[in-house]
Amino acid sequence: xxxxWISLIIVPMILGLWAQARVKGAFGKWSRVAASSGITGxxxxxxILTAAQISDVEVLEINDMLxxxxxxxxxxxxxxTGVYDSASVAALGIAAHECGHAIQHxxxxxxxxxxxxxxxxxxxxxxxxxxVIMGGFLFHMxxxxxxxxxxxxxxxxFQLITLPVEFDASRxxxxxxxxMGMVRAGExxxxxxxxxxxxxxxxxxxxxxxxxxxxxxLLIRNQSR
Ligand SMILES: [Zn+2]
Numbered sequence: 001x002x003x004x005w006i007s008l009i010i011v012p013m014i015l016g017l018w019a020q021a022r023v024k025g026a027f028g029k030w031s032r033v034a035a036s037s038g039i040t041g042x043x044x045x046x047x048i049l050t051a052a053q054i055s056d057v058e059v060l061e062i063n064d065m066l067x068x069x070x071x072x073x074x075x076x077x078x079x080x081t082g083v084y085d086s087a088s089v090a091a092l093g094i095a096a097h098e099c100g101h102a103i104q105h106x107x108x109x110x111x112x113x114x115x116x117x118x119x120x121x122x123x124x125x126x127x128x129x130x131x132v133i134m135g136g137f138l139f140h141m142x143x144x145x146x147x148x149x150x151x152x153x154x155x156x157x158f159q160l161i162t163l164p165v166e167f168d169a170s171r172x173x174x175x176x177x178x179x180m181g182m183v184r185a186g187e188x189x190x191x192x193x194x195x196x197x198x199x200x201x202x203x204x205x206x207x208x209x210x211x212x213x214x215x216x217x218l219l220i221r222n223q224s225r
Contacts, residue, residue, distance in 0.1 A: 008216040012209035019198070019205040026198040027066065030090035030191040031082060037182045041083040041095035044182050048099040049077070051180065057102050061085070068094050070101035072116060077102055089183065093192035096177050097199070100169030111164040122158040125151040145221050152214035159207035166203050170196040 039047070045059045059077045061084040062068075070077050077098050083091040104112045129151045136144035174192060177183040183192055 004216070004219060008212040008219075012205070012212040016202070016205040016209055019202040022198040023066070023195075023202055026194045027082075027090050027094075030093070030195050031086060031088045033089045033188075033191060034087050035089050035092050035182065035188050036184055037092075038087055039092070039182060040085055040087050041079050041091035042085070044092050044177075045077055045079065045095040045099050047180065047182075048096060048176055049102060051176075052099070052103050052106065054102055054106050059084075068098055070098045070105070072101075072105045072112070075102075075105075089188050089191035090195045092177060092182055093173060093195045096173035096182070096192075097169050097196055099176070100172035101165070103172060104165065104169060109165075109168065111161055111168070115158070115161045115165050118154070118158050118161065121154050125154040129155075140224075142221060142224055145217055145224075149214065149217045149221065152210055152217060156207070156210040156214055159203065159210050162203050163207065166200055170200060 042059055042061070049055075049057055049059070057070075057075045057077055059079065062078045062080055065080050065082060068079050068083055079095055079098065083094045101112070103109075129148065132144050132148045132151060135141060136148055173196060174189070177192060178185060178189060183189050
């Protein structure tokens, strides 16, 4: 059982930490390299939105490192200070990626809608999960383990839908940055790829972890029968 625990719980956890470290590493490296276009993340975001004929999305600065996101309910594109004010290759990559989400929203990209639909259920599942797992193992209550299985099923579906949403936003970002001349082909475009591909890896790691946890709980439940 120890090998199963290591391979299904510890290995995915290490994979997740490694992916996060890669994001920080790629961002650290390319946030120090200025793009030759000289525009900041915020300017790039506004230009990209205008070019996509999106006029009702606000570009805001937030004080949360790597917390950049697009909020579809309030139509806000939130960029962290290191992206908003920076003219670096990393900043342009992230700003364009978030614009990718705003464009998905404007074009009613189906996976983005599915993702928004499962967000409330996913939040509920992640909130009750720690108590469900703790209670299930402490008191050997198999009903709680079954609830845990359902929670991980929800998380797996959510992470699965997240993949096309994130991959598509990055694909759009890479094309737009080159087409609009914000990033030069070669080294600069390579830097954008490194930052966005590292970010994509964290979503793959999250999916692997959700599936592994699901399988682990299924094994526990079957063993106790
Ligand atoms: Zn994204």
